[in-house]
Amino acid sequence: MPKNETLEHPAARAISDYSTVPTTFMTAESETDYDLSHGVGGTPLVRLRRLAEGPVEVHVKCEWMNPAGSVKDRPALWMIRDAEERGLLANGRRRLLDSTSGNTGIALAQLAAARGHQVTLTMPSNASPARIQLLRLLGAELILTDALEGSDGARTVARDMAAEQPDRYVFLDQYSNPMNWRAHYESTAPEIWRQTRGRITHFVAIMGTSGTFTGVSRRLKELNPTIRRITVQPDAAYHGIEGTKHYLSTEIPPIFDAGLVHEQIEVSTEEAQKMVRRLAVVEGLPTGISGGAAVVAALRVARQLSEGVIVTVLPDNVLKNLDRFQVEDPSI
Numbered sequence: 001m002p003k004n005e006t007l008e009h010p011a012a013r014a015i016s017d018y019s020t021v022p023t024t025f026m027t028a029e030s031e032t033d034y035d036l037s038h039g040v041g042g043t044p045l046v047r048l049r050r051l052a053e054g055p056v057e058v059h060v061k062c063e064w065m066n067p068a069g070s071v072k073d074r075p076a077l078w079m080i081r082d083a084e085e086r087g088l089l090a091n092g093r094r095r096l097l098d099s100t101s102g103n104t105g106i107a108l109a110q111l112a113a114a115r116g117h118q119v120t121l122t123m124p125s126n127a128s129p130a131r132i133q134l135l136r137l138l139g140a141e142l143i144l145t146d147a148l149e150g151s152d153g154a155r156t157v158a159r160d161m162a163a164e165q166p167d168r169y170v171f172l173d174q175y176s177n178p179m180n181w182r183a184h185y186e187s188t189a190p191e192i193w194r195q196t197r198g199r200i201t202h203f204v205a206i207m208g209t210s211g212t213f214t215g216v217s218r219r220l221k222e223l224n225p226t227i228r229r230i231t232v233q234p235d236a237a238y239h240g241i242e243g244t245k246h247y248l249s250t251e252i253p254p255i256f257d258a259g260l261v262h263e264q265i266e267v268s269t270e271e272a273q274k275m276v277r278r279l280a281v282v283e284g285l286p287t288g289i290s291g292g293a294a295v296v297a298a299l300r301v302a303r304q305l306s307e308g309v310i311v312t313v314l315p316d317n318v319l320k321n322l323d324r325f326q327v328e329d330p331s332i
């Protein structure tokens with residue numbers, strides 16, 4: 001029997017029909033009738049061969065390979081489709097509205113433009129200039145909110161706008177929208193299961209809204225409850241790990257399911273930044289800073305094990321924040 005068949009978890013067969021190309025959501029009538037939505041998901045899982053040598057495998061899911069460049073393409077598509085299917089957009093008379101630190105906004109703006117919808121986004125005014133420019137290019141209406149109030153402040157502004165003008169806005173609210181975690185339950189988790197042939201032993205996820213952690217963990221728990229489910233968050237309230245949340249000092253997102261958590265790991269901004277450089281130079285993976293933090297945590301887990309298959313998610317790439325990294329810096 002081939003080696004990986006002996007390792008395969010029996011339940012892997014239950015979803016073995018997931019093919020190797022991103023076809024999970026293909027509803028196009030012919031192979032030439034694709035739109036942007038059909039490229040969402042099916043991202044590569046890459047093994048870290050140099051940073052994690054030895055019997056413990058560490059794999060990273062490269063979510064920047066999604067069409068709008070991040071893990072947030074998945075929840076954005078699920079939330080938009082849900083609003084469409086429930087007729088909430090009133091034939092174009094209402095706009096999609098959400099608060100975002102950047103990636104959800106880019107995904108919403110891009111997918112909405114491709115599907116003919118209007119978008120309004122609230123976001124902290126300290127978001128990177130490149131993100132703001134890109135959102136404007138994609139036609140989104142931007143409401144910049146108090147930087148000191150962070151993502152919670154942006155969410156409050158969006159909530160108030162939706163309450164004041166219910167006929168104008170469909171408030172998606174990624175922090176409480178079940179389509180956020182469902183996107184990962186229905187797409188990311190089955191992909192990871194298939195790509196590891198059911199061999200995954202540890203799932204490690206950096207958290208913002210917690211959609212990735214909650215959705216993937218919920219599905220993996222059903223497939224094999226012995227898989228360890230580990231959260232990662234910044235180690236301080238004021239941090240530079242864009243897209244993530246320090247749960248001790250901020251509002252806990254309603255979709256977060258603390259009952260799924262086996263272990264929590266905290267990572268500093270500096271550790272995450274160093275790992276971004278190492279992943280780029282040593283593995284050829286130009287991950288963004290939250291992916292750096294996720295890998296710091298995954299390698300910490302690996303060091304405690306003698307065998308195992310660890311999977312983590314790299315939410316986006318570093319291109320939107322390149323100005324923060326001194327490429328000539330030799331300190332890797």
Ligand SMILES: Cc1ncc(COP(=O)(O)O)c(C=O)c1O
Pocket residue numbers: 070071072101102103104206207208209210211212213242243244288290291315316
């Ligand atoms: C760069 C980045 N990293 C991590 C996350 C966290 O993902 P989630 O919201 O699924 O917890 C996000 C979410 O927006 C993000 O943009």
